[in-house]
Amino acid sequence: MSVASPAARPVLISGSWKDAAVESTFQATDPNRNAKLDPVFPVSGWSDCDAALDAAVEAAKELRRLPTARIATFLETYADKIDAAKDSLVEAAFAETGLARSPRLADVELPRTSNQLRAAAAACRSGSWSMPTIDTAAGIRSCFVPLGPVCVFGPNNFPFAFGSVSGGDFAAAIAAGNPVIGKANSSHPETTRLFAELAAEAIAETGLPAATVQLIYRTSHADGERLVSDPRVGATGYTGSRSAGLKLKAAADKAGKPIYLELSSVNPVVITPGSLAERGEAIVNDFVTSVLMGAGQFCTNPGMVMLVAGEETDRFIAAVKDRFASSAAGTLLSPAVASSLGKSVETLVGFGASLLTGGGDAETDRCAMANTLMSVDGKTFLTNPEGFQTEAFGNASLMVVADDLTQLCEAIGHLEGNLTGCIYSANDGSEESDVDAIAFELEPKVGRLLNDKMPTGVAVSAAMNHGGPYPATGHPGFTAVGIPGSLVRFGKLTSFDNVRPSRLPVWLRDAAPTEGTYRLIDGKWRTGDV
Amino acid sequence: MSVASPAARPVLISGSWKDAAVESTFQATDPNRNAKLDPVFPVSGWSDCDAALDAAVEAAKELRRLPTARIATFLETYADKIDAAKDSLVEAAFAETGLARSPRLADVELPRTSNQLRAAAAACRSGSWSMPTIDTAAGIRSCFVPLGPVCVFGPNNFPFAFGSVSGGDFAAAIAAGNPVIGKANSSHPETTRLFAELAAEAIAETGLPAATVQLIYRTSHADGERLVSDPRVGATGYTGSRSAGLKLKAAADKAGKPIYLELSSVNPVVITPGSLAERGEAIVNDFVTSVLMGAGQFCTNPGMVMLVAGEETDRFIAAVKDRFASSAAGTLLSPAVASSLGKSVETLVGFGASLLTGGGDAETDRCAMANTLMSVDGKTFLTNPEGFQTEAFGNASLMVVADDLTQLCEAIGHLEGNLTGCIYSANDGSEESDVDAIAFELEPKVGRLLNDKMPTGVAVSAAMNHGGPYPATGHPGFTAVGIPGSLVRFGKLTSFDNVRPSRLPVWLRDAAPTEGTYRLIDGKWRTGDV
Known part of the structure; x- marks a missing residue:
């Protein structure tokens, strides 16, 4: 059914760039011009997934036999290559996402990405992430061991730091000893391809199994669901829309495969009257900077502000409205993001939110929408709390104005799971209760x-938790950012009971694996030999 | 639709024993006589679950406000009461399960249960289980906090140590700061009721919220699925059959609610020719003792032995067969267990396993089946590896005899997830490769x-992991036994970012919470102040 298309970019399978099993093709859009970019990418058929899975299983076996330090060296080599290729990565990402070249891409996200890989390498070397636990009296020792091939579905909003073959899930999965099958986000396939090229070079230089990093661009929804539930997969990391994520979750759950999801979040910010009375202008500035930065396209964008009615609150909202109206609208990541943002605003207004400013297209050729501020009173919010939590991903926010503290707390009690929640309050101690x-x-x-x-x-x-209760993520016990915490997701807890000393993993032997490896030895966390 | 029935035992809701919303009733069976026991228990309608959930939500809020040491004191008080009530608990469990009064119930399982509650209390006091993590430079601190009401579905085979309101999941959920709604196993409801009475006394004495421990006996399958997926629930712990567990899993997964399952496991034991040549008799003894103990009704019962064809293996199988044939058949937990065991043996024989001994009813009035040994050659196993992994829960085991090491490894490669796997090998070092x-x-x-x-x-x-890859459990990263590991399942990872010092949980303040609390402070695990 599928034929190789010379026009479509090849996929990276088992260390080689190969013609994809092309079912159809797609092109990314330059949101700066709202026009399609030239490179053509394949929608892969199942045979590409199948080949990647077979190769990943073999790579996983080889990785289990390698000294962990080799994996760390790969991560460090790859990080150096990313730093060296900064200009081309930034240009590709700017063309595909519209995110500012500087400071955002070149000076913030790129260094964060390479440093995250280095931090993962350090965690990989020390092995503390695997929580080696030794009970000498019982003769039992345990740690987390690699779980198997990990599929990573990266989001549209962080082409580097959460990229399928460069970001947080990738770094964690590799550092935990697993090969990765990256599924590029369709809004920045060329950027992802450049990363995969660098990764493949680093693999070759450091002698890791060729299939340690593989890349496909897109599949049908059905093949995506088949991929995350395949017996050969260890786990999946997904960051993206709630609707697509929940379909993958259903498939993975049914097959008993762990899937770590980062889905939607409105990130409520509670701002008390006392804090506004004390430092209202500063809070306006904090909020506007945060909510409009990157056109609001952050997982932790403050999409909802919760306030108590009163003069300070009126002044706060008026000031924010002015700032929204007078600030240039940022560039959205894609026409799909713009369209989805417009629909979410419509939905919220349809439920009864008042449109204070924005709501329509920005006057530009870029993918953009006017900065949008909405409000709703607490009583109306409580008539449809789920509806008013519709995520408006982008440069929009909803002010929820409660009558009083009691109603505010009632509204908070109706919130769904979120990545974050903030409280701004008076510094003078008057609002502690x-x-x-x-x-x-x-x-x-x-x-x-x-x-x-x-x-x-x-x-x-x-100490970072980039996670939270459902539906912000799929499980309240895991973080997608922060090392060593994020690595644990891709490990299998394993006890070694009466296992002969020479057969133990290096982390569980009597001799300290490295100077800095912390182990829980007979009830005490410490470094050193048993 | 439902009416209170004076004949049915009351349920424990919000600290009071109340008439259940009886949809129907059931009685447990005395497997020693294969006859129904007198007490009548209710199958609760949804209104009982609903009332328990409402009360649990309030209890969870109160528990968050209490000093953790109060929860620890409750666990210790309850443990003491269990020890003091040993005789009545043992009698009730003997009548309902047929497990030996001594040593099993009185001298092994009961002390294990009360000591497990004490260990959970110690973990609760120290707080180290919550992995307090402090990054002073970033101003971020994190730990696990209570997740909310936990439903516990206990299994039939450990009326004390895995009981819904006395066992490992219960101890872990309470020690992590959550109230528990126990769903008694239908094979030992009276035993569970006695535990709940003791728990209620301990709650009253230590001033915990009345709904910290609640008990229902049974619901319809639909209400069970509704319970584990209810928005008021934090998580569920389930130990039992794969079919019932997977239905609950599907419901909980769909609602985004964590559910920790311990399902079926055949626990393969690989025994090499070298080990048999060296110490065959001792291994026969090890194996027969393990597999027939408690009529084989352990989650970790060695239901499959994997061997390589040869004289030593023939002798091993012949010796095991003799021991099986000459040993008295143990009492099975219930007629349902006996019937299920018979069906599993039929299934395995139907797939092509040879019946070496047993396979029929034992000649007794007790619930029992003759000790059953089956075998299959490696080639046949490989024609239907999934089928030959059908769990035969009870006093039965399947010998898988491979032609050679290569075929043995191939067969192992086809195993599903299991709780355990054993390797017996030569002591002389000749078999290391x-x-x-x-x-x-x-x-x-x-x-x-x-x-x-x-x-x-x-x-x-x-260092214990009582867990394993699906379908042994629902997630490869968690253990149901072992403290502190088992507590983490019932916590929500939470970061406190720039949170004012006086508002931090006690575990995250600068001052050491207790002398023995380990915290990851700026990259080092240690006790003491920040």
Whole structure:
């Protein structure tokens, strides 16, 4: 049924760029011009997935036999190549995503990406991520071991830092010892292809199995569901839309395959009257900067602000409205994002939100929409809390204005799971009991609770949780960002019971694996020999 | 539709024993006599679940406000009450399960149960299980916090140690700070009721929320699925049959609710020719003791032995056959277990396994079946590897005899996920390369790899993994036994980003929460203040 098309870019299978089993083709759009880009990419048939899976299984076996330090060296070599190829990566991503070359792509996202790979390499070397646990009295030792081939579906909004073959899920899966099958995001296939070329070079230089990193661009939905549920797969990492993610989740769940999802999130920001009275202008500035940065296309974009009615709140909303109206609309990632944003705004207005500013197209040839601010009172919100949590991905936000603290807390109690939740409150200590009530409702709904700070920065820290309760993600116990936490998702917990010393994984032997490896030895976390 | 029935035992909702919303009733069977026991138990309608869920939500809120030490004190008080009530608990369980009063129930399972609750209390006090992680430079701190009400479905085979309101899932969920709604196993409802009475007493004495422990006995399948997927639930722990577990999994997955399952497992034991030549008699003894203990009704019962054809293997099988034929058949837990065991044996024989001994009813009034040994050659196994992995829960085992090491490894490569896998090999070092090949295939299939030891003992150790790849469980990263690991399942990972010091959970404050609390502080696991 499928034929090789010389016009379509090849896929990377088992270390070779091969003609894809082309079912159809697609092109990315340059959102700066709202026009299609030249390169043609294949929609792969199942035979490409099948070949990648077979090769990944063999690579997984080879990786299990290699010293972990070799995998770390690959990650470091790859990171260096990414830094060296900065200009071409930035140009490709700018053309495909419209994100600013600088500072965003060149000075923020690219260094974050290569440094994340280096941090993953360090975690890989130390092995502490695998939580080696030793009970000498019982003769039992355990750690996480590689789970098997990992499929990574990257999102549209971070072509580098969350890219299928360069980003957080990729780094975590490889550092945990698994090969990756990357499924490029269709909005930036050329950028992803450039990364895969660098990865393939680094693989060749460091002697890793050729199929450690493979790349396909797109499949039918049915083949995507088949891929994540295939017996040969260890797990899947997915970042993207809720609707597509939940279809993959259903398929993977049915097959008993772990799938780690990062889906939608409105990231509520609660701003108290006391904080506005104290430092309203600064908060306006914090908020507008955060919500309009990158045209609001962040997983942690503050899409909902929760306030209590009053003069300070009126002033805050008026000031934000002015800033929205007077700020240039950012470029959206694709026509699909623009169309989806427009529909979400329509939906919210249809439910009864007031349109304060924006709501229509921006006057530009770029993919863009006017900065959009909406509001709804608490009582109306409570008539349809699920509806008012419709994510408007992009440069839009909804102000929810409650009558009082009680109604505010009731509204928070109706929130779905979110990646983040913020509380801005008075610095003078006068609102502590209010904040306690707010935080008590908000904390169970979010993966990360912030104070006096907008949620858009996601530090690569051991203490970072980029996760949260469903439907923000598929499981409340895992983070997609932060090392070593993100690696654990791609490990299989394994006990070695009475296993002869010479047969133990290096992490569980009496001798300390590395100087810096922390192990839980007879109830104490420590470095050193058993 | 449902009416209160004075004949049926009441359910424990919100601290009170109340008439159930009885949809129908059931009685347990005494497998020693194969006759129904007198007490009548309700099959609850949804209104009982609904009331329990409402009460659990309130209890979860109250628990979040209490010092953790109070929860630990409850667990310890409850453990003491269990020890004090040993005689009545043992009598009830003997009548309902047929498990030996001594040593099994009184001297092994009961102390294990109360000590497990004490270990959970210690974990709860120290808080190390919540993996407090502090990044002072980034101003971010994270830990696991209570997830919300936990439903526990206990299995038939451990009325104490895995009981819905006394066992491992229960202890882990409570120690992590969550209330539990226990669903008694229908084969030992009276035993479970006695535990719930003790728990309710301990709750009253220690001042925990009344709904911290609730008990229902049984629901319709539809209500069970509704329960595990209800928005008010945090997570579910289930141990039992694969078919019922997968139905609950589908419902919970669809709702985005974590469900931790322990399902079927054949627990392959690989026994090499060298080990048999060296110490064949001892291995026969190890195996027969393990497989027939408790009539083979352990999750980790060695239901499959994998061997290489040869004289030693013939002698091993012949000796096992003799021991099976000459050993008294143990009592099975219920007529349902006996019937299911008979059907599984029929299925395996239908696929082409040879029946070496047993296969029919034991000559007794007890629920029992003759000790059953089957065998199949490697070639036949490979024609239907999934079929030959049909679990025969009880006193039965299948010998798989491969032609050679290559075929043995191929057969192992076709194994499904299992809780355990064992390798017996020569002590003289002559088989290390064979063992390497075997372990390389076996380790990815199991949660716990053993050497020279049968799998039936499951120590409560920090290094224990009582888990494994699907379909042994629902996720390869979690253990149902072992503290602190088992607690993590019932926590929500939460970052506190720039949160004001006075608002942080006690585990994340600068001051050390307890002397023994380990925290990952700026990259180092240690006790003490920040």
